[in-house]
Amino acid sequence: MCGIVAYVGPQDAAPVLLEGLQRLEYRGYDSAGVAVVTRSGALKVHKAKLRVAELAASLPARFKGTSGIGHTRWATHGEPNDVNAHPHTDTAERIAVVHNGVIENADELRAALAADGVEFRSQTDTEVLAHLVAQYAERGAGLEEAVRSTLRRVVGTYGIAVVDVSEPGVVVVARNGSPLVLGVGEKEMFVASDVTAFVAYTRQVVHLEDGELAVVRASGYRTFNEEARATHRTPSEVDMEVVEFDTAGHAHFLAKEIHEQPDAVERTLRGRLDRRFATAHLGGLNLGARELREVRRIKILGCGSAYYAGEIGAQLIEDLARMPASSEPASEFRYRNPVIESDTLYIAVSQSGETYDTLAAVKEVKRKGGRVLGVVNSVGSAIARECDGGVYLHAGPEVSVASTKAFTSTIVAFALLALHFGRIQDLSPAAGGRLVEALDALPGQIREILAQEERIAALAAEYASEHAKSGSMMFIGRVRGFPVAREAAQKLKEISYIHAEAYPASELKHGPLALIGPELPTVAVVPDDELFDKNLTTLGEIRTRAGRVLAVAHREIDPALAEHTVVVPKSEPVLDAVLLNIPLQLFAYHAALALGRDVDRPRNLAKSVTVE
Template structure:
């Protein structure tokens, strides 16, 4: 929910910290702050609002001598997004500063205990309580590191914490428990951060921290210890192949638009090495990660938000193409319903970040029950990637905009490949080669179609921007897309939107239809088109306005008497969804942009939901 960065080295620390925070704003952006050591004492500067407010406070350059420090950008969990609640927070004596991502569940109990000992608190946060606890433990601990560890052993919940103390100039301590945190190892300098882009301009050498580990960095030196007893832990350094070009807007107005338009390349990257052409010209699927595990008797997909919608889209494919009975659960429900998992079944968790708290908890529950877990995520070294039995990386690259776009596209590609892989493995004679060929040819066709789709989305946004509610209808796999289209419109433009399986419309939601409640109907060229056409007629009969997303068929456009037709290229029935998805994304984007909303950082949202 928050972005954290720490630095120790030879550069001016504060400008580097602020630069890193800009790359972490997708994790939170309602307040920010930095702490640094200079002239034998800690200095803290923080501000409510976006990073510009913090930068304005730092204009006096009073920090230029500092070569170590910590920085934080916040998404509020405890306390309003005001300056007093911004991080860093100090211990009672002001000699220790910490930043924190996560939630300390027993903070009130600790706060009451410390208040009884004379501590006074200046904020409403659980983080300040932890800072005071570290300071209290320092009174009896033999070292600052031991005080840090003692306090964290008492803290229950999820956290990534970074600390600095005036008694050890130039030293940064960090620890994690169920929240993302890693180190960057440079030349004469080290970093800790929530995510790799924070320090990517300076190093691509990364050390992934595990739950229950404490790191100490001081310039070029770094060490990792076990939180339990501070015994040394051996760690390896990994090289990350990303560059900052992946995180630049590339000339687009917003990161979201760039990431929508990147989807052809994302599909190509996702297929590379996974689809090959034999000497006979036939294509085949290779998912080596799955070769060593049995074909599951049943697959349980568990995810949240957009990843859940991707799972719903893939469920039908896994059953009809892969031959795998497949269930679907919202992660926050799965983890509390004591699911029955039988021998031979598998759980697949889907998460863009690989750190989604509810999904990670579902993974751990499945493993406790002895079930094999497949992880589907985008971030190498994330918690889900490390804890799953096998992991399939979507290879979408960094997604900066808070609202997910290319990540869902990549998840859908992997789900389609999984269905084809299992179909190929179970019954090669009936393997769906037509679908695989269409998927292989998709990137070029989608790339050609996207510019016109962007223009059409802009036209429709202009026409419907005054709407205060929207209805999205779809059948079959288009049900998942209807849910995603409604979600994107809500996230970006703050317009109320409902996504429904079109067949459910008559069971209540049809009461909402009137001339002020437009409907976005997904009427693609598949076996369910006649059914969706009937649903559209039911809307029209009640004076509802309709946008119909359709496809050409034999060079002709379907005969639908709706207010607006949005015509997509002809495609295989499954592959047509890869045209419909960016169409829905572009419509939401253009609506939000026309209405003047903050497209890349919608209100109240954070990119990686690392608390329950």
């Protein structure tokens, strides 16, 4: 979602800002803009409904300043256009603001400002902030005081960066529910919504917490709260490499990330498999064996693909540790006044570690005395810092909006957690040893599946070309196969725009069978397990109604029951979801390609969802 960058220092600010915005493009956006303050105290703003590269190419020749702010916008208030793009300024163009989040009382504040004679140019909630800061500044307040006074009137979430032509070389920033991090350089300072934006310049970072502000100058920074009390944040070093965001010879980031999955899984497993004791080493849990034995149930919280990965994780934990476990959308959990139990362990799942709904759910659990572990990919992210412990995926940067390698690595991380919990409980050394060997074999098996891409691409193109007949596809699976079907349906929806519905195969005859016919294809997840024969019966019910079936299975399905079968290698049954999901990622990718979709940046979606 929206990205923020800011810079103060001796360099020309605009190129630094634009480079930072390019590194945040993966978050998703529909417009971009930058503003710089010159040494003489002039404000220059350039923004448009353009990609960052196009914005850079159209930058005016004289656009120099040693401090500035930049933004990539994902529309929440007002349609995507040049006027609604950030930064936003006050009428006199003294103040410029960039903002992530949602100001919930923006209409009320707008009405009050309009009554004072303020004329608005955009439809955004952010412009309200610019005019409010300007009002306080015009009454004699310095930029710091003007921002603090403004935020005391604001209800909602925000990550903001503000500049004032009257104070060249100063940026004031604030956070409440939307991430902001400071980068401490050598006589220069950086601000961003993601460390990725400035890691090429410094790895010394300061994470702002909710309710905190900072005044940033080239010489350093000062952090404080809305009551102006100092918070004394000290820098820490982030362990992150400078990543060049290129497709490494692939047509799209999504294709690259699908093919990176064997390596991603190897990184998730590295140093964590203990063959001697047939278990997993997870040092970041901060939870001893005695404490774990006191846990009676596990609740997993996530959104979108993280929620579906949590469903698979819950099954892994129940199968291996024999502990009741369930997964729930974090976006629903936080609003239903949940009962937080002292003997329940909560696990928050997020690729970015900044998903707002999940972060809010974590805070709700913590507020009520619950214990939360995190399963996240982004080191030092808000959710990782908020949790009591957890597991980093180490899947590597994921740029495409649709999650693939992070989803797969999340399942593997849950397998490690389940193995660890299981061996503390009643899982035998023999069973643990089999799982260790199966986990170790996963990267090679994923490579075997990826080698089938050409055939899967042909099938995807065939099914995509016929989707217009019904405009939809059905995905089915039982028990371990059902979350795989749900994730596969989501992938197809989000990148190809084909409507897809996932249903438990056992529930098909309880209603959805009415939809089946020659125009509605069904993708069936058919593991070779104790439910194999029951799954074949369901396929028979579909075929007798002239429905087309594409099966993803561990062996060829009788053509009378499935028109096509994609065969994947067999692993331990509890790991079936990892391998059965891979061909369905390829299926969604190639279906989207066949329909001419923008697979890396699907419409209306963003990589990191930091607003409600």
